[in-house]
Amino acid sequence: MLHDFPLISTIASALGLALILGIMVDRIKIPILVGYLLAGILIGPHTPGFTANMPIAAELAEMGVMLLMFGVGLHFSLTDLISVRKIALPGALLQIAVATVLGGLIAWSWGWGLGGSLVFGLSLSVASTVVLLRALEARNGLDTINGRIAIGWLVVEDLAMILALVLLPPLADWLGGTSGGFSNGRPLWLDLGITLSKLAAFLTVMLVAGRKVLPKVFWYVARTGSRELFTLCVVAAAVSIAFGAAQLFGVSFALGAFFAGMVMRESEFSQRAAEESLPLREAFAVLFFVSVGMLFDPMVLIDKPLQVLAVVAIIILGKSLAATALVLAFRYPLNTALAVSAGLAQIGEFSFVLAGLGVSLHLLPPEGQSLILAGAIISISLNPLVFKAIDPLLEWVRARSALARKLDHRLDPLAELPLSTDEKYLAGQVVLVGYGRVGQRIAQSLIDQTIPFVVAEQNRELVERLRAQGIAAVSGNAADPAVLIQAHIAQASMLVIATFDIFNVQQMIRCARKLNSGIEIVVRTNSPDEADLLISDKTETVFLGEDELAKSMTGHVLGRYGKVL
Numbered sequence: 001m002l003h004d005f006p007l008i009s010t011i012a013s014a015l016g017l018a019l020i021l022g023i024m025v026d027r028i029k030i031p032i033l034v035g036y037l038l039a040g041i042l043i044g045p046h047t048p049g050f051t052a053n054m055p056i057a058a059e060l061a062e063m064g065v066m067l068l069m070f071g072v073g074l075h076f077s078l079t080d081l082i083s084v085r086k087i088a089l090p091g092a093l094l095q096i097a098v099a100t101v102l103g104g105l106i107a108w109s110w111g112w113g114l115g116g117s118l119v120f121g122l123s124l125s126v127a128s129t130v131v132l133l134r135a136l137e138a139r140n141g142l143d144t145i146n147g148r149i150a151i152g153w154l155v156v157e158d159l160a161m162i163l164a165l166v167l168l169p170p171l172a173d174w175l176g177g178t179s180g181g182f183s184n185g186r187p188l189w190l191d192l193g194i195t196l197s198k199l200a201a202f203l204t205v206m207l208v209a210g211r212k213v214l215p216k217v218f219w220y221v222a223r224t225g226s227r228e229l230f231t232l233c234v235v236a237a238a239v240s241i242a243f244g245a246a247q248l249f250g251v252s253f254a255l256g257a258f259f260a261g262m263v264m265r266e267s268e269f270s271q272r273a274a275e276e277s278l279p280l281r282e283a284f285a286v287l288f289f290v291s292v293g294m295l296f297d298p299m300v301l302i303d304k305p306l307q308v309l310a311v312v313a314i315i316i317l318g319k320s321l322a323a324t325a326l327v328l329a330f331r332y333p334l335n336t337a338l339a340v341s342a343g344l345a346q347i348g349e350f351s352f353v354l355a356g357l358g359v360s361l362h363l364l365p366p367e368g369q370s371l372i373l374a375g376a377i378i379s380i381s382l383n384p385l386v387f388k389a390i391d392p393l394l395e396w397v398r399a400r401s402a403l404a405r406k407l408d409h410r411l412d413p414l415a416e417l418p419l420s421t422d423e424k425y426l427a428g429q430v431v432l433v434g435y436g437r438v439g440q441r442i443a444q445s446l447i448d449q450t451i452p453f454v455v456a457e458q459n460r461e462l463v464e465r466l467r468a469q470g471i472a473a474v475s476g477n478a479a480d481p482a483v484l485i486q487a488h489i490a491q492a493s494m495l496v497i498a499t500f501d502i503f504n505v506q507q508m509i510r511c512a513r514k515l516n517s518g519i520e521i522v523v524r525t526n527s528p529d530e531a532d533l534l535i536s537d538k539t540e541t542v543f544l545g546e547d548e549l550a551k552s553m554t555g556h557v558l559g560r561y562g563k564v565l
Contacts, residue, residue: 006053010060013043013052014290015283025381031131033348034381036286037373040293047298057291063239064288066257067281068349070238072129072158073261074274084145086461088152091326095153095344096160098322099125102314107368110307115175116368119358122164123372124314126157128348130285131380135343135387144499145458145477146339149327153340161350162255168357170195177363195250202249203259206241210263218264218273227276234277237264254353292352296373297366304371311375316345316382331460333477335394342386346379347372416486417454417474418467424452425472427491433478433508434499435462438524442498443471454487479507481515489515497523 021035021042043052103121112120132154136147170192172178214237221233238260245256264273301308320341327337355372358364417425430446430453432439439455446453455473457463466473476483478497489495495512497505505523512519522541 006056010052010056011287013050014039014057014060014287017042018286018290029384030381031134031383033128033131033289034377036289037293037296037377037380040290041296041298043290044294044296046296052294054294057287057294060284060287061291062253064284064286064291065349065353066239066242066253067235067277067284068130068288069254069257070242070261070264070277071274071281071285073258073263074265084149084152084459084461087149087327087330087332088156091323091330092153092156093160094326095319095322096122096125096157099314099319102318103311106310106314112365112368113176113363115172115177115361115363116358116365118175119168119354119364120368120372122161123351123354123358123364124311124347124375125319126161126348126350126354127154127319127344127346128350128376128380129154129158131346131348131383132343135383144504146336148459149332149336150340150343153323153344158258158350161354162258164354165255165357166195166199167192168354168361168363172361172363175363177358177361198249202245202256206259206263210241210259214260214263222272230272231276231280234264234273235280238277288349288352292373295356295369296377297370300367300370300374304367307371308374308378311371312378315347315375315379316386320345320386334397335390335477336458338390338394342383342390345386346383347376348380351376417472417488421472422452425454426488428493429453429472429488429491430494430496431456431478431484431487431489431492431512433457433495433497435459435466435473436498439498442496454492456483456487477504479504479511481511484508484511484515489519492516492519494520494522497521499524 017039018036021039022032023035025035025038026032041047043050045051045054100118100121103124104117105121107117107120108114129151132150136150168175217237218230218233221229224230238257241260242253242256245259246253249256323341323344324337327340328334351372355364355369359366359369430451432443432446432453433456435443435455435457439457443453443455453472455463455466455471456478457466457473457475458477460475463473463475474483474486476486478484478487489512495508497508499505505525509521509523512521520541522543524543524545
């Protein structure tokens, strides 16, 4: 009876079981993506009982890929990537190379061909953006320098995987697979040229025409005042552009949807588009992960346990050690290296898409796809534990290793003010912690009023730019007393904390009080609970975002009626 309605039975069983297992794994503090994958395993062909319709699940998965990658594009920030480009770009590319080589070599030792080994290694090299974002949100780390580096790193990984998805079909025959008639007997260089030309044409259309047309379409629909039409417009744009890109330019659904989201981000409606499309994106993302789970054969855990362990070791240990070494090589402290490496110690959506393409091109054997899925399920399940282990591990290593203490306090020239720094920045100055959107506005006002200040910022590249502009700045985490000492907090008149990392903020306040008991401290926060906590910590002035916005709007309204707030 269930199979009389294959579409309904597939969606109902997938969403219902995903909900149940998602709740169960969330109760034991495991990412809910694991629950979705387990749901797919239970309704897949490799386990007894009800089996969902595989062709329909595959099409639903394609829809999930479109909307999932559209969401990734909506969150893609070229500005954020540029702010950490000096570490994220070379670091991610080198880490991809290391992980690909490790995965490729072990697959080669299993007797796989060049193409299968390459796809296998690439699949293990890229972490899940969804998993990382949720882990950072849980730790309030999205707006920290560690979070920005990790996100920028994954953006580079995603872009590299998109390029791999574009290039694999024309290279399939050469790598030992079958391109499905893609080449039609043409030489490899011509296939690559055609593929890259189509990609360039698609990018040109999206970045030139798309940036002009899409915002106007959304503006027109928004003027109708209909929420339903706006949501429909967002989803239609994502799916239509992805489908059109595949039909007209020969690029993947994933790539088309990603660039649709990226172009949409340029619009003033990007935030609303993200909010309105979120329920549908989440629902189809669930179907995508369930359909991926349906491809997993649990017998691989019994038949090939050593191979599964090798895959997990590459994902959690190999990638993490490579990332840690690379971040330290760029002169960032040990805590940043550990935070970034923890975020990369898992694989996800791009790995699944790449593995599926590898199987369809007859490059990757089906057992390779099962090994990748096993590695994903295990690494995603363990990722919260990896994140929780950062602080205890850091404390344990610091206590036992002089080298670790040295690595956590790098001899960085940007961590000290130059000897030529003017005396006005050394006494009576404002110490400004954080140079994000809020910090920049505060700094500009201080410059306009000729009030001397020193910036304490964790982003080394930003500190370099500030010094080039003649602004006094030191690199480092202001929760570290050494950083505040370098900013001459002992003689400062005021400490302004323009970042809202609540855990570090409390440490900054304690350090500042010890070094300068009479200093005035001003803090921003976005949470009433955090505001109460900071006020109880005897901070002199706390600015709550909602309160300040309400005061400004109320003042404007009262001013119109000749009243004063």
